[in-house]
Amino acid sequence: MDIIISNSNDSPIYEQIYIQIKNLILNGTLKEGEPLPSMRALAKDLRISVITTKRAYEELERDGFIETVTGKGSFVGSNNLEFIKEEHFKEVEENLSLAVKAAKLCDYSLTQMIEFLTLLYEEN
Amino acid sequence: MEYCLQVSDLTKQYNGFCLDHVSFDVKQGSIMGFIGENGAGKSTTIKAILNLIHPDDGKIQILGEDNTLQSRECKELIGVVFDECHFHDNLNAEETGLFLSKIYTNWDDIQYKNYLNKFNLPPKKRIKEYSRGMKMKLSIAAALSHHPKLLLLDEATSGLDPVIRNEILDVFYDFIQDEEHSILMSSHITSDLEHIADYVTFIHNGKIILSDSKDNILENYAIVKCTKSEFSQIDSSHIVGFRSNAYSCEVLINNRSTALKNYSRMTIDRATLEDIMLYYGKEGM
Numbered sequence: 001m002d003i004i005i006s007n008s009n010d011s012p013i014y015e016q017i018y019i020q021i022k023n024l025i026l027n028g029t030l031k032e033g034e035p036l037p038s039m040r041a042l043a044k045d046l047r048i049s050v051i052t053t054k055r056a057y058e059e060l061e062r063d064g065f066i067e068t069v070t071g072k073g074s075f076v077g078s079n080n081l082e083f084i085k086e087e088h089f090k091e092v093e094e095n096l097s098l099a100v101k102a103a104k105l106c107d108y109s110l111t112q113m114i115e116f117l118t119l120l121y122e123e124n
Numbered sequence: 125m126e127y128c129l130q131v132s133d134l135t136k137q138y139n140g141f142c143l144d145h146v147s148f149d150v151k152q153g154s155i156m157g158f159i160g161e162n163g164a165g166k167s168t169t170i171k172a173i174l175n176l177i178h179p180d181d182g183k184i185q186i187l188g189e190d191n192t193l194q195s196r197e198c199k200e201l202i203g204v205v206f207d208e209c210h211f212h213d214n215l216n217a218e219e220t221g222l223f224l225s226k227i228y229t230n231w232d233d234i235q236y237k238n239y240l241n242k243f244n245l246p247p248k249k250r251i252k253e254y255s256r257g258m259k260m261k262l263s264i265a266a267a268l269s270h271h272p273k274l275l276l277l278d279e280a281t282s283g284l285d286p287v288i289r290n291e292i293l294d295v296f297y298d299f300i301q302d303e304e305h306s307i308l309m310s311s312h313i314t315s316d317l318e319h320i321a322d323y324v325t326f327i328h329n330g331k332i333i334l335s336d337s338k339d340n341i342l343e344n345y346a347i348v349k350c351t352k353s354e355f356s357q358i359d360s361s362h363i364v365g366f367r368s369n370a371y372s373c374e375v376l377i378n379n380r381s382t383a384l385k386n387y388s389r390m391t392i393d394r395a396t397l398e399d400i401m402l403y404y405g406k407e408g409m
Binding site for chain 1: 153154155178285293294297300303319320321322323337338339343
């Protein structure tokens with residue numbers, strides 16, 4: 001599991017952890033039911049405070065990505081494939097609407113956008 | 125029992141200095157950073173916690189027990205490291221261990237030897253021949269070898285080089301892996317605390333100025349850099365302190381999110397604990 005904390009990044013550290021663990025779950029690196037490191041161990045390894053990791057885990061739990069069992073630790077949440085897809089879809093939608101906004105600012109037509117999107121899609 | 129240490133309304137009057145209603149709590153399983161400039165009252169507070177001085181007023185509870193009524197057993201649950209090594213100069217580390225094993229009922233000789241090993245401390249060398257860093261490490265080894273639940277560190281990392289400080293911070297991280305363990309750590313090396321501390325209490329002239337989770341503090345405080353004419357636009361209730369020179373003003377504010385919204389044209393930097401100390405220290409100038 002790779003987590004990279006940047007001190008120069010403007011977003012708070014708990015958010016950096018939240019996003020990275022979430023991405024690891026979304027892209028399947030962390031599988032359903034897989035145990036996560038304990039909050040204290042993670043804090044030690046990343047050299048950050050325990051309440052920072054605690055906050056990240058709490059937010060992950062709140063959003064349904066992980067489950068915490070008292071005395072056992074935290075695990076990647078189960079049966080949330082639908083939820084994950086939904087999450088992905090939301091992200092796509094958000095980014096596309098940003099693109100549309102930007103396109104409208106410079107009178108980029110829908111056809112041109114579709115062409116461009118097709119190009120990008122195939123490139124990847 | 126949620127708190128490991130509770131200090132409430134601690135007051136002590138000295139000639140020319142007073143601790144003025146100092147209150148803060150250390151939660152179990154957390155590390156509290158205790159910052160303040162020299163002479164702000166950090167060591168006096170720690171002495172009061174250890175019942176070495178008698179406060180005029182206020183109450184201190186350690187692990188739920190009043191510290192003045194404390195039993196021997198309770199005292200054994202506290203590990204203390206001062207900024208200087210107080211062991212006898214002519215003894216070596218091994219003899220010091222033997223000595224301490226007669227004092228603490230919970231003394232763990234294996235643990236002590238492990239720490240000596242880990243810290244590369246020669247057990248047969250006399251303490252007066254140890255370097256400053258070695259003495260500090262010896263004090264920490266001794267403080268941790270009787271299985272304390274609360275560790276009080278008074279400037280334990282000052283005067284040490286970054287490599288040794290880093291090793292010691294690692295030991296503290298190990299200590300805190302147990303959720304019942306807590307640390308109160310006074311230091312003016314704020315960068316150490318910026319990593320390790322969960323909570324930070326800032327004392328200035330014998331008064332507690334702020335005591336909050338470190339993340340909240342770093343999230344809320346910011347330094348606004350602006351011109352003198354822009355300075356007047358900043359809401360004065362958010363200003364903590366400022367510095368000005370011929371060309372610009374630097375203002376420490378305690379409400380970063382509003383500042384980002386309202387003063388978007390000004391440069392807003394994150395404040396470090398050191399900045400916060402500096403600006404509060406300049407108060408009234």
